[in-house]
Amino acid sequence: MTESLKSSQSVELNALYQEVIVDHSRNPRFKSKNMPCRFCQEGKNPLCGDNITVYCQVEMKEKQPILFVGFDGTGCSISQASASIMCNSLQSVTLNEARNLIHEAEKIYTGKTPVNSDDLEHDIEALHGVSKFPVRVKCAALPWKTLHLLLSDNFDEAGLPKQGCDKLINCAQSALNQRKLKIVSTEN
Amino acid sequence: MKATKLGSHIRNEFPIFQNNKKIEDGQTKPFSYLDSAVSAQKHESVIKAMTHHLEYDYGSVHRGAYGVSIRSSQMYENTRIKVANFIGKSVKPEQIVYTRGATESLNILASGIGEEFLNENSRIVIPAAEHHANLIPWQQVALRKNCELAYISFEGKSGDKLKLNLSEAKKLITKNTKVVSLAHVGNVLGQINPIHEIIEIAKKVDALVILDCAQSMTCIDEDLFALGADAIAFSPHKIYGPSGIGVLAMSKELMERLPPFTFGGAMISDVTLEGSQWTSGPAKFEAGTPPITETVGLGAAIDWVAKVGKQNIHDHAAALASEFLNKIQEIQDIEVFSPSTGQETIISFRHKKIHAHDLATILDADNIAMRAGHHCAWPLIRFLGVDALVRCSFAAYSDKDDIEIALAAIKKASNIT
Numbered sequence: 001m002t003e004s005l006k007s008s009q010s011v012e013l014n015a016l017y018q019e020v021i022v023d024h025s026r027n028p029r030f031k032s033k034n035m036p037c038r039f040c041q042e043g044k045n046p047l048c049g050d051n052i053t054v055y056c057q058v059e060m061k062e063k064q065p066i067l068f069v070g071f072d073g074t075g076c077s078i079s080q081a082s083a084s085i086m087c088n089s090l091q092s093v094t095l096n097e098a099r100n101l102i103h104e105a106e107k108i109y110t111g112k113t114p115v116n117s118d119d120l121e122h123d124i125e126a127l128h129g130v131s132k133f134p135v136r137v138k139c140a141a142l143p144w145k146t147l148h149l150l151l152s153d154n155f156d157e158a159g160l161p162k163q164g165c166d167k168l169i170n171c172a173q174s175a176l177n178q179r180k181l182k183i184v185s186t187e188n
Numbered sequence: 189m190k191a192t193k194l195g196s197h198i199r200n201e202f203p204i205f206q207n208n209k210k211i212e213d214g215q216t217k218p219f220s221y222l223d224s225a226v227s228a229q230k231h232e233s234v235i236k237a238m239t240h241h242l243e244y245d246y247g248s249v250h251r252g253a254y255g256v257s258i259r260s261s262q263m264y265e266n267t268r269i270k271v272a273n274f275i276g277k278s279v280k281p282e283q284i285v286y287t288r289g290a291t292e293s294l295n296i297l298a299s300g301i302g303e304e305f306l307n308e309n310s311r312i313v314i315p316a317a318e319h320h321a322n323l324i325p326w327q328q329v330a331l332r333k334n335c336e337l338a339y340i341s342f343e344g345k346s347g348d349k350l351k352l353n354l355s356e357a358k359k360l361i362t363k364n365t366k367v368v369s370l371a372h373v374g375n376v377l378g379q380i381n382p383i384h385e386i387i388e389i390a391k392k393v394d395a396l397v398i399l400d401c402a403q404s405m406t407c408i409d410e411d412l413f414a415l416g417a418d419a420i421a422f423s424p425h426k427i428y429g430p431s432g433i434g435v436l437a438m439s440k441e442l443m444e445r446l447p448p449f450t451f452g453g454a455m456i457s458d459v460t461l462e463g464s465q466w467t468s469g470p471a472k473f474e475a476g477t478p479p480i481t482e483t484v485g486l487g488a489a490i491d492w493v494a495k496v497g498k499q500n501i502h503d504h505a506a507a508l509a510s511e512f513l514n515k516i517q518e519i520q521d522i523e524v525f526s527p528s529t530g531q532e533t534i535i536s537f538r539h540k541k542i543h544a545h546d547l548a549t550i551l552d553a554d555n556i557a558m559r560a561g562h563h564c565a566w567p568l569i570r571f572l573g574v575d576a577l578v579r580c581s582f583a584a585y586s587d588k589d590d591i592e593i594a595l596a597a598i599k600k601a602s603n604i605t
């Protein structure tokens with residue numbers, strides 16, 4: 001932060017764009033177009049146009065799935081930073097650890113868990129600044145909600161991974177326009 | 189720049205500004221509302237007329253034999269006359285339909301034209317850069333009717349090179365083209381589309397011409413029906429009037445030929461268990477209890493705009509927009525997409541290092557309202573090769589302070605993210 005802002009609103013703005021967030025948005029971790037993955041899930045904020053694909057690679061260790069999470073997408077610094085923080089915290093974790101973190105994150109970005117912003121223990125706590133900006137909460141939530149969907153769609157009740165598609169690209173096909181439009185151009 | 193024609197007293201006639209000053213640490217930040225293209229603020233005369241109607245005259249229309257209903261019905265029809273005059277000298281009140289918004293007006297047109305005019309050999313032509321409200325309804329009709337859909341593209345990607353590609357339009361508007369629908373003024377870039385030329389091309393093949401005037405009703409004072417348009421749509425909330433009501437104006441032929449879009453009370457001449465018959469005229473498209481107080485507000489908005497003058501409002505907003513454009517271009521990392529003919533009232537831009545949503549949040553901290561996002565025109569945003577834009581739009585109440593405040597905040601933003 002090069003300029004310190006004074007008023008209360010500026011304090012909130014500083015909390016929103018604190019160093020951890022700016023750093024993750026500028027240098028996102030585990031972001032890649034082609035990630036080896038077992039599962040992937042697309043997420044969108046249709047109102048603002050942010051979109052994300054969350055990838056999940058699974059390794060089995062003592063019959064327990066171990067997850068590695070990555071992402072790709074475009075959007076504002078909040079959604080990008082939130083995705084990067086999420087993936088950074090979800091390398092080599094169990095399904096339960098991932099689910100717990102999703103839950104914890106939601107409490108942080110909605111302001112339900114108090115956070116001492118001068119003394120952050122984990123990057124994820126930096127998401128608390130969003131809670132003062134109701135329209136931006138959905139930016140922070142996008143990667144977490146997308147991951148939540150991925151996990152609930154692809155793991156069975158016993159916590160084991162389903163078949164999966166093992167595709168490198170996003171496999172969510174939009175159901176829109178199933179009947180094809182006859183689009184003509186000057187070439188045809 | 190040209191001196192602006194509207195006096196500063198105008199801003200004081202919009203109560204929203206008085207009520208949204210932000211006082212912080214002893215400093216007053218005025219409300220810089222620079223998002224009038226999404227919806228304009230309301231003139232005090234509109235608010236008073238609507239409040240008065242609700243307090244003294246409210247009743248349902250065309251249904252009661254009692255005082256308030258009779259008075260409300262008169263006001264409802266009186267506004268229809270005002271709307272017709274507002275659109276143009278050649279337009280009659282019987283050509284005006286009240287809808288719920290420009291979006292619904294365009295849906296009524298697309299769906300009805302599909303039923304009545306299109307088959308699988310027909311073609312629909314629209315620009316690729318349209319607002320979703322003038323794009324998706326045509327896609328859906330093309331699917332239902334299995335007919336062709338052709339998109340006119342832009343020439344150039346930004347600035348003055350950015351224009352609707354007329355030579356492509358000439359090729360695409362073929363003999364089987366039954367309808368051409370386009371925005372008069374673009375809601376993202378603010379470009380004024382060459383509607384004279386498009387109407388001329390379309391009329392050579394007898395195609396219907398639909399104009400989406402959502403962004404142009406306070407800008408351009410031209411009788412579009414006299415020019416050859418067959419229907420126009422607009423939303424009163426963008427001309428200082430209320431939301432919840434829309435306008436659809438149609439030629440007499442369309443009025444007769446298009447089927448109703450919504451079915452229910454007030455639009456029938458007879459109903460039996462075997463079937464129903466529709467009334468003729470606007471009522472055919474006004475099923476159910478319509479917006480009522482909103483028509484009173486619309487009447488007041490039109491009176492106010494007519495008093496100030498469409499041209500004066502446009503010149504004022506365009507002069508501010510062009511000053512803003514010239515100045516913002518000098519800020520590092522800013523890329524402007526809107527053309528700069530001096531006639532635009534909407535300027536879209538992006539900061540190469542700050543995402544549009546982040547910029548909008550930072551501006552809000554300084555009490556500046558600008559829209560960030562895809563502006564309901566995803567195909568256009570993709571064509572421009574960006575994922576979101578910030579849009580700054582000017583109106584009758586905008587002033588030079590808005591520009592200075594916005595520019596200062598944009599400069600400061602680079603230090604925050």
Ligand SMILES: Cc1ncc(COP(=O)(O)O)c(C=O)c1O
Nearest residue numbers: 289290291319321371375402423
């Ligand atoms: C060009 C254009 N067309 C259509 C619409 C839809 O208007 P409404 O949302 O009032 O129905 C808008 C509003 O954003 C617009 O700018």
